[in-house]
Ligand SMILES: Cc1ncc(C[n+]2csc(CCOP(=O)(O)OP(=O)(O)O)c2C)c(N)n1
């Protein structure tokens with residue numbers, strides 16, 4: 001117990017605000033938090049020091065703490081927790097909070113704040129944390145009285161983890177951390193305003209089944225919401241796919257819900273999705289969207305998006321319905337519950353003529369035959385796709401978790417790494433945060449100490465949170481960081497080639513560090529591979545190494561990532577890799593001026 | 600286009616701009632207004648009028664009345680986004696389907712002038728049933744209550760007889776009949 005607490009007070013259930021925070025973490029089953037100390041959280045750190053049920057991971061930058069908590073959350077399905085100080089600690093957390101908001105990751109972020117009597121005075125390390133984080137959290141609270149702290153902490157976990165998950169911030173002034181009060185444990189009562197709808201309406205389910213039975217060109221389009229709905233949801237998706245015989249595609253966030261080896265899997269859809277997935281979306285007569293949100297990376301040009309289909313949208317968040325695309329049948333509820341009902345009603349509902357899907361699968365087979373992910377190997381040079389394929393080949397039979405940074409390497413990872421299970425793939429989808437990969441890998445490794453955790457990084461992205469190598473070393477986390485080093489901000493360069501006359505304005509990775517030496521400076525094993533003939537051995541050596549490894553995998557510099565639906569184009573205007581894509585006319589003139597204005 | 604089926608919202612003309620009055624019942628906690636306003640500015644929705652005040656002290660509830668314009672799809676979005684905010688209890692669309700709502704606002708109108716103009720201002724005020732709540736030898740302050748259109752007409756008329764300042768409350772709205780929103 002903390003020295004400042006009289007035994008008498010303890011006996012009456014009284015404790016300090018800081019102790020309440022630790023107590024609440026325990027009550028919510030939190031075993032690990034990611035944080036960084038500072039003046040405004042010292043009372044909490046003092047309590048952390050004097051207990052051993054919550055493990056604190058000291059990061060090197062608060063953004064790292066946030067992405068670690070995200071990696072922890074996404075690889076476990078549990079809530080991630082981070083702790084940062086006031087002012088710069090809180091502002092450094094903003095990118096990670098926004099990332100979690102965009103990708104619906106449950107996260108509780110506790111921030112220290114200056115004492116209540118100083119709030120508003122521009123005190124040292126004061127910032128308006130609740131003001132700054134209001135748009136990038138699901139909800140946030142400034143705790144002005146210790147009496148409110150236990151309730152708010154319990155609410156914070158409830159809001160972060162129920163309905164559509166998301167990040168929350170609890171801002172705790174230092175005097176509230178020190179003040180004494182009575183701690184009430186969580187009681188699991190209904191929240192007075194926030195009650196997301198979990199059970200779907202049966203009328204909608206019946207209509208959905210009727211539409212599905214009548215469809216001749218159906219497709220299941222799934223997203224991150226299905227992963228968030230838990231492993232049962234992924235299991236049900238497989239059941240639904242087997243039962244219906246429908247083809248399945250998913251967003252970047254939804255990979256792994258259906259095993260990549262499943263014969264009905266079309267691969268990822270969207271801007272860098274497969275030809276077959278995108279053309280099937282374009283040509284379907286019934287789209288069943290489960291836990292995805294018709295994001296612009298998925299739809300391309302909205303008015304040309306899947307023009308001939310009826311659309312069913314299953315989502316737990318009513319605000320996702322009709323946001324970007326008007327749907328015919330919305331179903332509000334938990335994805336697993338909805339699929340469970342659909343599977344049941346489908347089976348009760350008389351036979352289904354599978355043969356009616358035959359012409360549709362014939363079309364899909366033709367599209368598949370294009371082999372849209374195909375690429376040419378080059379003697380003496382490692383192709384980036386080849387590197388991912390090789391990595392996949394050597395890790396697929398292991399217990400592996402994969403994270404990425406943002407850029408071409410991220411898309412190649414999504415295209416070439418096959419995921420057989422949910423919660424194995426962690427990438428920054430909505431916000432597209434460079435620097436997400438390594439801290440997320442650290443978070444996943446902490447949650448799964450005996451598993452293989454690989455971060456597929458970019459040469460530019462990795463430098464955004466490189467300091468977290470030190471965290472990996474401190475906690476002996478054997479993460480494998482596989483840098484697909486093309487010496488460019490490849491994705492930026494690709495867009496410059498498409499939209500801006502191939503003028504490489506500031507997209508060359510000038511003055512790259514010597515990654516091997518950099519790794520060694522941190523006490524990490526550094527490796528470099530340049531020769532395709534050595535690639536396989538190098539990957540094996542990386543995997544077999546007991547500790548963390550930073551691998552500088554040198555790949556072809558100017559490769560473009562295909563297929564690609566340029567911004568503002570329709571699915572059937574998808575670009576495929578040309579013979580020599582660098583000079584391909586199609587690429588250079590793919591976009592007009594209007595396209596250049598899009599993101 | 601396919602016909603909408605089942606529980607899909609009834610189709611209204613897709614691109615028509617509609618004006619809706621929303622009544623939002625919220626927990627009266629710090630920052631709740633900032634959340635609502637931030638939602639509108641962050642997502643680019645219009646606010647034509649916004650009023651807020653505590654309405655049920657014991658239960659700690661406030662009512663925010665928002666008048667907004669947008670296409671039917673945007674209006675639905677606004678309602679769903681508002682309902683998603685944690686401190687929001689209920690969002691009622693007072694303009695939606697057949698609901699009959701009463702809308703009122705109050706304006707304080709200051710006019711300055713002498714002679715004939717001054718008399719004309721007073722006559723107009725009487726015609727609009729405005730109360731004179733302050734007077735000097737060269738100015739009046741009128742209080743006028745009514746629907747937005749009435750207020751607007753009054754203010755426009757006053758402009759030609761010496762209007763110098765207006766302060767308006769924005770719209771308060773409630774449904775007719777015994778039902779609550
Ligand atoms: C924090 C941040 N800043 C800028 C961007 C814009 N951006 C997207 S991809 C990219 C280049 C990434 O380069 P690299 O990590 O080397 O990956 P590559 O595309 O070469 O595989 C940039 C700058 C971003 N996504 N995130």
Ligand SMILES: [Mg+2]
Nearest residue numbers: 459486488490
């Ligand atoms: Mg690069």
